[in-house]
Amino acid sequence: MNDKKVIAVAGATGAQGGGAARAILADPESGFTVCALTRNPDSPAAKELAELGAEVVRADFYDEPSVHKAFEGAYGAFLVTNFWAHGSAAKETEEIEVLVRAAKAAGLRHVVWSTLEDTRELLPLDDERMPVLQEKYNVPHFDAKGEGNELFRQAGVPTTFLNTTFFFQGFLSMMAPKRAEDGVLTLTLPFEDGKLLAGVDVDDIGRTALAILKDGERFIGQTVGLAGDHLTGAQNAEKLGAAIGEPVRFQSVPYLPLPRRTGRRRDRQHVPVLRRLRPGIHRRP
Numbered sequence: 001m002n003d004k005k006v007i008a009v010a011g012a013t014g015a016q017g018g019g020a021a022r023a024i025l026a027d028p029e030s031g032f033t034v035c036a037l038t039r040n041p042d043s044p045a046a047k048e049l050a051e052l053g054a055e056v057v058r059a060d061f062y063d064e065p066s067v068h069k070a071f072e073g074a075y076g077a078f079l080v081t082n083f084w085a086h087g088s089a090a091k092e093t094e095e096i097e098v099l100v101r102a103a104k105a106a107g108l109r110h111v112v113w114s115t116l117e118d119t120r121e122l123l124p125l126d127d128e129r130m131p132v133l134q135e136k137y138n139v140p141h142f143d144a145k146g147e148g149n150e151l152f153r154q155a156g157v158p159t160t161f162l163n164t165t166f167f168f169q170g171f172l173s174m175m176a177p178k179r180a181e182d183g184v185l186t187l188t189l190p191f192e193d194g195k196l197l198a199g200v201d202v203d204d205i206g207r208t209a210l211a212i213l214k215d216g217e218r219f220i221g222q223t224v225g226l227a228g229d230h231l232t233g234a235q236n237a238e239k240l241g242a243a244i245g246e247p248v249r250f251q252s253v254p255y256l257p258l259p260r261r262t263g264r265r266r267d268r269q270h271v272p273v274l275r276r277l278r279p280g281i282h283r284r285p
């Protein structure tokens with residue numbers, strides 16, 4: 001067992017990191033084992049990882065030595081930061097800087113960094129179609145991660161840049177269809193009819209990270225873009241309807257009038273839909 005190479009997994013109790021940790025632990029041929037980072041090793045999610053065979057260690061991005069310690073002796077890492085923990089691109093950048101310094105100090109041989117495109121490379125900041133947010137971003141949680149890529153490069157950390165996209169699981173929570181006043185389940189999304197939305201099953205992110213790590217050095221320095229499908233709003237509604245067994249209609253709304261996302265908002269309207277799609281689903285701690 002101890003001849004296995006250790007992969008340190010940030011966000012291991014969450015969706016992406018959890019997928020990566022489970023993918024690694026489920027593959028006895030991978031030659032890897034998992035060191036799962038969490039701020040709370042006593043949480044049910046952390047205990048579940050320990051039961052699957054992970055070494056669970058306490059680490060907090062805001063306690064830099066704890067991250068350095070967690071990476072010590074590891075071969076590689078799957079790294080993700082959680083913008084939604086605070087909603088601040090500046091804080092996410094600080095977290096990325098901590099991860100980069102710790103990866104460098106530990107001499108990690110291969111990091112898979114879960115990132116997103118810097119949208120400013122596609123749409124200049126002065127384009128009036130988008131407001132400027134948090135002083136210098138179009139889409140803070142995308143742009144800060146995309147900007148963070150350069151920090152890995154500058155530090156010389158051997159990194160694969162894994163561009164992820166919208167998790168299909170979002171249709172089971174915040175973006176779930178809701179029953180409109182006329183009684184029809186309605187998928188409301190802030191993009192135009194006919195435009196394609198890239199989506200991915202979050203577990204495929206972990207499986208892809210494992211494939212990249214297993215492949216060795218070929219993907220170091222490369223960007224890997226990942227999507228399970230590209231569907232219009234109407235196509236997503238149709239697929240959800242087929243899964244639920246009840247028609248779902250797509251409603252396009254402009255971006256700006258959407259209520260500001262406030263993190264774990266107590267909007268329970270989607271719960272019946274969620275239960276029908278995933279009868280066994282349990283609430284995350």
Ligand SMILES: NC(=O)c1ccc[n+]([C@@H]2O[C@H](COP(=O)([O-])OP(=O)(O)OC[C@H]3O[C@@H](n4cnc5c(N)ncnc54)[C@H](OP(=O)(O)O)[C@@H]3O)[C@@H](O)[C@H]2O)c1
Binds near residue numbers: 016017037
């Ligand atoms: N939702 C989407 O469609 C989507 C698509 C693409 C990319 N993303 C990106 O995905 C990221 C979130 O990933 P996720 O959905 O996998 O997260 P998640 O399920 O919400 O879990 C968050 C994870 O981050 C860890 N964490 C948070 N703050 C930490 C800190 N200070 N120190 C150490 N660990 C910390 C948590 O660990 P503990 O609580 O155990 O400490 C937990 O494991 C966001 O940045 C978002 O932009 C989301």
